[in-house]
Amino acid sequence: MSLPIDTIIQGDCVEVMDSLPERSVDLVFADPPYNLQLQQELWRPNMTRVAGVDDDWDKFTDFAEYDCFTTKWLTACRRLLKDSGALWVIGSYHNIYRIGKILQDLGYWFLNDIVWVKTNPMPQFRGVRFTNAHETLLWVKKSKNQKRYTFNYHAMKELNGEKQMRSDWEIPLCTGPERLKVNGEKAHATQKPEALLQRVIHSSTNPGDVILDPFFGTGTTGAVAKALHRHYVGIEREAEYVHLAEERIAAVTPGLFSDEVYAGDNCRTAPRIPFGTLLERGLLQPGQTLYSAHGIAAQVLADGSLQAGELHGSIHRLGAQLAGQPACNGWQHWYYLDERGERVVIDRLREQVRQETAPLKLPLWEKAG
Numbered sequence: 001m002s003l004p005i006d007t008i009i010q011g012d013c014v015e016v017m018d019s020l021p022e023r024s025v026d027l028v029f030a031d032p033p034y035n036l037q038l039q040q041e042l043w044r045p046n047m048t049r050v051a052g053v054d055d056d057w058d059k060f061t062d063f064a065e066y067d068c069f070t071t072k073w074l075t076a077c078r079r080l081l082k083d084s085g086a087l088w089v090i091g092s093y094h095n096i097y098r099i100g101k102i103l104q105d106l107g108y109w110f111l112n113d114i115v116w117v118k119t120n121p122m123p124q125f126r127g128v129r130f131t132n133a134h135e136t137l138l139w140v141k142k143s144k145n146q147k148r149y150t151f152n153y154h155a156m157k158e159l160n161g162e163k164q165m166r167s168d169w170e171i172p173l174c175t176g177p178e179r180l181k182v183n184g185e186k187a188h189a190t191q192k193p194e195a196l197l198q199r200v201i202h203s204s205t206n207p208g209d210v211i212l213d214p215f216f217g218t219g220t221t222g223a224v225a226k227a228l229h230r231h232y233v234g235i236e237r238e239a240e241y242v243h244l245a246e247e248r249i250a251a252v253t254p255g256l257f258s259d260e261v262y263a264g265d266n267c268r269t270a271p272r273i274p275f276g277t278l279l280e281r282g283l284l285q286p287g288q289t290l291y292s293a294h295g296i297a298a299q300v301l302a303d304g305s306l307q308a309g310e311l312h313g314s315i316h317r318l319g320a321q322l323a324g325q326p327a328c329n330g331w332q333h334w335y336y337l338d339e340r341g342e343r344v345v346i347d348r349l350r351e352q353v354r355q356e357t358a359p360l361k362l363p364l365w366e367k368a369g
Helices: 013-018 063-080 096-105 153-159 194-204 220-227 239-250 276-280 315-323 347-357 364-368
Strands: 007-010 025-030 081-091 109-118 134-141 168-171 210-213 231-236 289-292 297-300 306-308 311-313 334-337 343-345
Touching: 007 239, 013 063, 013 231, 025 063, 025 194, 063 081, 063 096, 081 096, 081 194, 096 109, 096 134, 153 194, 168 194, 194 220, 210 220, 220 231, 220 239, 231 239, 276 347, 289 315, 306 315, 311 315, 343 347
Parallel strands: 007 231, 025 081, 025 210, 109 168, 210 231
Antiparallel strands: 081 134, 109 134, 289 297, 289 334, 297 306, 306 311, 334 343
């Protein structure tokens, strides 16, 4: 069976995944049942009922049944992931720790745990515990020895105001027009905000990649994937959710520009630019002074190396020596003075060269015309 991209398949997620070709997807995003084990209805102080999660798909006999279910779907996901693939799974304190153990038992390797801080959480109406104001996402690669996976570090840094993005993400719950409703009621009890999926997908995939969501629900993953020029495969058991997801995704119009607009800056795949290229292009000059992040001056030599007193080496080696560190990213460590006398990181010059040497990419509408 070939991989049915940009399709929603109705059925049991494990059975469907077992029928798909192995090593065929780049990323899995999973929002499985939380196994909330609710024993009674929840009521607000004004005696209105809280629309909590009481659907049949979230009910399990005990922890053993839930663990068995989790092991099966995570095993199926691992078979489908490419050797450069990764998996995200989201949960609450009810289930995420059990999932984390099973992930490790199956051979997955942790990259990060992300805390989704809800800026507008549901209050704790009974006043007997702290307000549950966050959920946890686990980001894992397929194995410990896996060398390659996608992480668009620079894109996340730009998204965060040129500061390294942290593992605590402040994003509001899904509300307003984004929240799907049927007859005035929430269509899905745990619909995730598109902003959350945008960050997951943008950080760990590239345009054209295939994202599998084995608990597709009302299609947030598919809607965001389509908007960002990625492909999706959705699996959903409930027919009503499949119908809602199909309508939702059909209404998404992806941008008409080239994939480059929707790509992340993945340093693993960006063209390699030697430091000496900056001299060849006249962006830096032999004898020019660069400054380290700690203010130490070094002179640029004609061969593309740096000299600081008795020390000599590449931008990376000299930066590491001066910082007393085993390694250093020289592109982020050294600064030059611009025409206004302000210090600018030399990585800006590297990006300028990349842009100047990149093939011309036209908007899709211009290609079609």
